[in-house]
Amino acid sequence: MSDYALEVHDLRVDYGDFVAVDGLSLKIPRGKVVGLVGPNGAGKTSTFKVLATLMEPTYGEVSMCGLDVLEETAKVRKLLGYMPDLAPVPSDLKLGEFLEFHADTHALGNKAQRRARVDECLARVNLTAKRNAWCRKLSRGQTQRLVLAKTLLHEPQVMILDEPASGLDPLSRRELRLTLQSLAREGVTVLVSSHILSELAEMCSSIIVMNQGKLLASGTAEEVRSELGSDRREMTMKVLGTTGELFSWLTAREGVSELVQEEGAVKFDFVGDDEAQVQLLADCVRAGFAVKTLEEKRASFEEILVEVAEGNETPLEE
Numbered sequence: 282m283s284d285y286a287l288e289v290h291d292l293r294v295d296y297g298d299f300v301a302v303d304g305l306s307l308k309i310p311r312g313k314v315v316g317l318v319g320p321n322g323a324g325k326t327s328t329f330k331v332l333a334t335l336m337e338p339t340y341g342e343v344s345m346c347g348l349d350v351l352e353e354t355a356k357v358r359k360l361l362g363y364m365p366d367l368a369p370v371p372s373d374l375k376l377g378e379f380l381e382f383h384a385d386t387h388a389l390g391n392k393a394q395r396r397a398r399v400d401e402c403l404a405r406v407n408l409t410a411k412r413n414a415w416c417r418k419l420s421r422g423q424t425q426r427l428v429l430a431k432t433l434l435h436e437p438q439v440m441i442l443d444e445p446a447s448g449l450d451p452l453s454r455r456e457l458r459l460t461l462q463s464l465a466r467e468g469v470t471v472l473v474s475s476h477i478l479s480e481l482a483e484m485c486s487s488i489i490v491m492n493q494g495k496l497l498a499s500g501t502a503e504e505v506r507s508e509l510g511s512d513r514r515e516m517t518m519k520v521l522g523t524t525g526e527l528f529s530w531l532t533a534r535e536g537v538s539e540l541v542q543e544e545g546a547v548k549f550d551f552v553g554d555d556e557a558q559v560q561l562l563a564d565c566v567r568a569g570f571a572v573k574t575l576e577e578k579r580a581s582f583e584e585i586l587v588e589v590a591e592g593n594e595t596p597l598e599e
């Protein structure tokens with residue numbers, strides 16, 4: 282049995298002449314919530330459709346829990362829960378009816394067993410009280426939770442959720458995060474996409490960043506931040522007395538650039554890790570400067586992604 286829930290090797294998806302996914306390789310361990318993030322058009326949905334057995338790639342190898350996704354499709358589908366972006370729910374069914382219908386299609390035991398499983402899944406997403414409500418009466422967050430309950434019915438080992446948090450308010454996002462994290466603690470692997478990096482940073486133990494079909498960075502949120510070259514911090518150092526000497530002293534320091542001298546303060550950009558920043562401050566104090574405060578401002582996750590997207594070439598209109 283493979284240690285990995287998902288293994289992707291050299292995946293490529295073409296739409297005609299357009300390359301949507303280009304040489305993507307990934308390994309996702311079991312029992313984790315992993316985020317896939319990238320600007321619009323990065324290739325997230327195309328990747329998910331291949332992983333979810335809904336689309337054949339141009340080439341590449343994909344396996345789920347050691348099964349070949351392209352060859353052993355029926356077995357893979359039993360292990361898999363896929364929640365597409367904005368999945369529709371029928372307006373003319375009640376929640377319980379909707380879930381029982383799907384429990385039926387999964388052939389989940391006899392009527393009583395199916396009913397019990399529906400109840401478990403409703404409880405899991407905190408919708409028990411709505412069992413007899415009409416699907417059309419649900420809010421956006423409740424609809425997402427209902428679709429999640431449906432995705433959970435057959436106890437999938439790997440869940441692939443396309444933008445599940447989009448349009449949710451902070452409370453619904455928190456509930457979603459808690460549900461996904463508790464599934465992961467039970468050994469389920471959850472792969473979740475978003476184009477909002479901060480949303481994934483709080484939900485996932487690791488993040489994969491895609492851009493223009495390619496893998497750009499992967500790891501913890503902090504690792505991704507430094508892999509994308511966003512170690513840059515905007516610093517403001519306030520000191521007692523004049524700032525001229527401090528300005529000259531900082532100019533000669535590694536990682537320091539864009540110095541600006543102000544009344545009682547020097548502003549500069551610093552590129553380096555936390556240890557290097559601590560060292561800079563310690564050296565500064567040791568050199569005799571009366572440092573009052575040091576403020577840092579780092580690029581937010583959203584700014585990092587905007588920088589990535591801005592670096593993309595925009596095709597010229599014909």
Ligand SMILES: Nc1ncnc2c1ncn2[C@@H]1O[C@H](COP(=O)(O)OP(=O)(O)OP(=O)(O)O)[C@@H](O)[C@H]1O
Nearest residue numbers: 296299301319320321322323324325326327328476
């Ligand atoms: N059926 C298709 N035919 C042609 N091009 C397509 C098709 N589906 C997707 N694309 C293109 O492939 C690229 C990747 O699309 P995909 O939906 O996989 O990206 P995404 O990262 O999920 O983007 P979004 O966040 O906008 O959903 C986009 O440029 C898109 O226009």
